[in-house]
Amino acid sequence: MTDKPDRRQVRTKQLLYDALMGLIEEKGVDSVNVTDIANRANLNRGTFYLHYRDVPDMLQQLKDDVFESVKSRFLKLDFQEAMAHADRNEIYPPSVRIFEELARHARFLRAMFGAMGDLSYAIRFRKLMTKQIFEKVDFLPNIENPPVPRDYVIAYMTSANFGMILHWLECGMDKTPEQMTRIMMKIVNYGPLVSFGLREAPPGSMK
Template identity: 30%
Template sequence: MTKTDRRIIRTKNEIKQAFFSLLSEKNFEAITVRNITERANINRGTFYLHYVDKYNLLEQYENEIFEKFNAILDETTILVIDINQFKQERLPVMTQILHVFYEEADSLKLILGPNGDPFYYEKMRQFFVRYFNAYLGNLTDKSKWKFPIELTLAYNSNAILGVITYWLQHDIQQSPEEVATMLIETILKGTLEASGMRSIIEKESELGR
């Protein structure tokens, strides 16, 4: 209804193009409204017809994307009550999440990168804390943990988001499914066992002495 005018659609597209093109070259804070409008070939005043400032511009894209992630968790019922179901229950959700990252790769690799928005990184990290915490709550009594649960959540959420960000930014040739598998396996078993190295290393150690 309200957003049918073609001029608006065109202008907003030009701005988006110009903005992400600039974000791939320099820091968000170093980008000026002037920069954006010059590259988009529109009048500077026009920018302010659509956005309050450059922060508002970024925010709109961020929220748009974040909705997609929340939708996944909202739809997901937590069924895990057994450690053996852990993987089969969790892998599909992680795969779904990875697919959204893949779809939005062009924007997300920039927003989550060092030239992007650190607060969005933190927001996404909290998303994984939520994802992780929900399962753990069903599995066991948190008070029995050897280490503070907060640190474990920080450990895993940063690991997951770190891998995903790296994957996006370096165009690693792995499908969303493969990355999801790697993450779930490593969370569950730890780096050495998940990668299949533990047994190999142990064999080498035995031979060595």
């Protein structure tokens, strides 16, 4: 019997969440107020205030929860392991877990990253990816006069990978996390020209 209030709270927060998402998708994040959410969820305003101070507080809690859950998956990436898997043409499981986590929060991320969402939230994710790539490639040797400066390569990788994630979410996740991992692996390893089919891939590399 003691778990009933918890289940009720979970259900109430889910109703509030669904209402918020629907309203953001309809009229944008900046136009939603407490009355809108309460009415859409068929709850009174007092119930809303049992869980959140206001709409910005609700949004911030959701944004932080989703960000931290995805970040925890990024922290498990190991570029050396990923490269070894790519050399063997094998799926790298931690990358799959990232796409699975993104899929779990797909509706929220689409709303936040969309035209009526919160640009600063997209920038927050992009900075996370940039930071992780910078930190994870420390094992690479510092090459004097590299063909392209490292920071530009990382900027390209970050923008390209983030763009792929956005496209995947916007397309309704028409590829599985495993398929997305393999697509990303191919593009990172062999570049867009090979991925487009404009250049030949190394033998056995594009299975």
